[in-house]
Amino acid sequence: MAESVVASSASSCFSRSRSRSRSRAPTPSHSGSLTLRITPPFSSPINHTHLREPLSLFPRHPPLFLLVQSPATPTAASALDSDIPHPQGSSPPAETSTLLRQWDSLTAKFSASSNIPFLLLQLPQIILNARNLLSGNHSALLAVPWLGMLTGLLGNLSLLSYFIKKREKEAVVVQTLGVVSIYVVVFQLAIGRAMPLPIFLVTSLVVATGLLLNFSNYFHLLPPSLWSIWEDFITIGGLSVLPQVMWATFVPYVPHSILPGSIACFIAFVAVLMARTGKLSEKGVRFVGAISGWTATLLFMWMPVSQMWTNFLNPENIKGLSASSMLLAMIGNGLMIPRALFIRDFMWFTGSSWAALFYGYANIVCLYSFNCISREFFLGATAGLLSWLGMALWRDMVAYGYNTPLRSIKELVYGP
Numbered sequence: 001m002a003e004s005v006v007a008s009s010a011s012s013c014f015s016r017s018r019s020r021s022r023s024r025a026p027t028p029s030h031s032g033s034l035t036l037r038i039t040p041p042f043s044s045p046i047n048h049t050h051l052r053e054p055l056s057l058f059p060r061h062p063p064l065f066l067l068v069q070s071p072a073t074p075t076a077a078s079a080l081d082s083d084i085p086h087p088q089g090s091s092p093p094a095e096t097s098t099l100l101r102q103w104d105s106l107t108a109k110f111s112a113s114s115n116i117p118f119l120l121l122q123l124p125q126i127i128l129n130a131r132n133l134l135s136g137n138h139s140a141l142l143a144v145p146w147l148g149m150l151t152g153l154l155g156n157l158s159l160l161s162y163f164i165k166k167r168e169k170e171a172v173v174v175q176t177l178g179v180v181s182i183y184v185v186v187f188q189l190a191i192g193r194a195m196p197l198p199i200f201l202v203t204s205l206v207v208a209t210g211l212l213l214n215f216s217n218y219f220h221l222l223p224p225s226l227w228s229i230w231e232d233f234i235t236i237g238g239l240s241v242l243p244q245v246m247w248a249t250f251v252p253y254v255p256h257s258i259l260p261g262s263i264a265c266f267i268a269f270v271a272v273l274m275a276r277t278g279k280l281s282e283k284g285v286r287f288v289g290a291i292s293g294w295t296a297t298l299l300f301m302w303m304p305v306s307q308m309w310t311n312f313l314n315p316e317n318i319k320g321l322s323a324s325s326m327l328l329a330m331i332g333n334g335l336m337i338p339r340a341l342f343i344r345d346f347m348w349f350t351g352s353s354w355a356a357l358f359y360g361y362a363n364i365v366c367l368y369s370f371n372c373i374s375r376e377f378f379l380g381a382t383a384g385l386l387s388w389l390g391m392a393l394w395r396d397m398v399a400y401g402y403n404t405p406l407r408s409i410k411e412l413v414y415g416p
Helices: 011-018 094-113 115-120 123-134 138-143 146-166 169-191 197-218 224-249 259-276 282-313 315-320 323-342 346-369 375-400 405-414
Strands: none
Touching: 094 115, 094 323, 094 375, 115 323, 123 138, 123 169, 123 323, 138 282, 138 315, 146 169, 146 197, 146 224, 146 282, 169 197, 197 224, 224 259, 224 282, 259 282, 282 315, 282 346, 323 346, 323 375, 346 375, 346 405, 375 405
């Protein structure tokens, strides 16, 4: 979740989501229980005992995943099974155990500190948009793709529902701020006619309904049946919107069509219905849950793609991007990478890395290519990102007592 801040949340989301490392449970994200870990911008130090359960989309089924993690033996999750525990095996030597505990503590602090850049992520873009609107330069707002903002908004709203259910107060605050800040940008785009009015009105209705239902549930004012319907809605909605947004990004090079979203909506509806009625095996229910988590992650991951495509089609509008927002997106997502690598969460790592590289840094490259930022700014961002990624891989290798960082990457993707 990657200002033409499109990632806001991003990216931030994407991150936001995923960065949640609370003293009780590393959640997910992006933020989402199907364990949504996405991205966005929420997190706090976490303890070493983690309980993760899937989004209660299917009330007739018990929690699908139970994960207990000790500081000495973090659990690894591979690829699409990021939510499924893969025990590391026997305990490491005392020296390695100490290094693991130290790195565990540091990565938790890094993840928690990502709240700061994520909370500030939209502010530069909001200020820049306001200046362009006041000066009558509405065309500059076209640099902010409304499709990208819409994906980030949906991702944050899904993550908000997840943390509301978990009663994670800090994450609820961050995700709410994320939803509100992105909506402000969307509102500015609608004023500047950079976003179709009918889509803005529908978005406003969904956001208002989502916030009302979420906080009604938080204060125990919402019937469980109604909350269950909302959870099903965001699951089906997320899976439906993703292919439609991906298709719409490339219009007019592809014909206008609602077919991608319609097909995905039908498939998602059937899958949720079968899971709720007990017509899927345990593996099938788990697969549906994993798809939902990855859908939220992919929504955030698509934001930088949408932004890059906008830059390619309208290079003259590149000045409408906020370099500060891009830098904040890169920093916020980058801070979550060490934690995702340490606990071997492939979904979280994928979303955070993608947003840091292809939303934050890639847009900085675009700004530099069009002489919108100084050479010093570009070189500083480049050196900082490469140094951070190198440090994360090296420290993880040392903490686990490995001889090469490639082993950490292998465990991240395939499991131990």
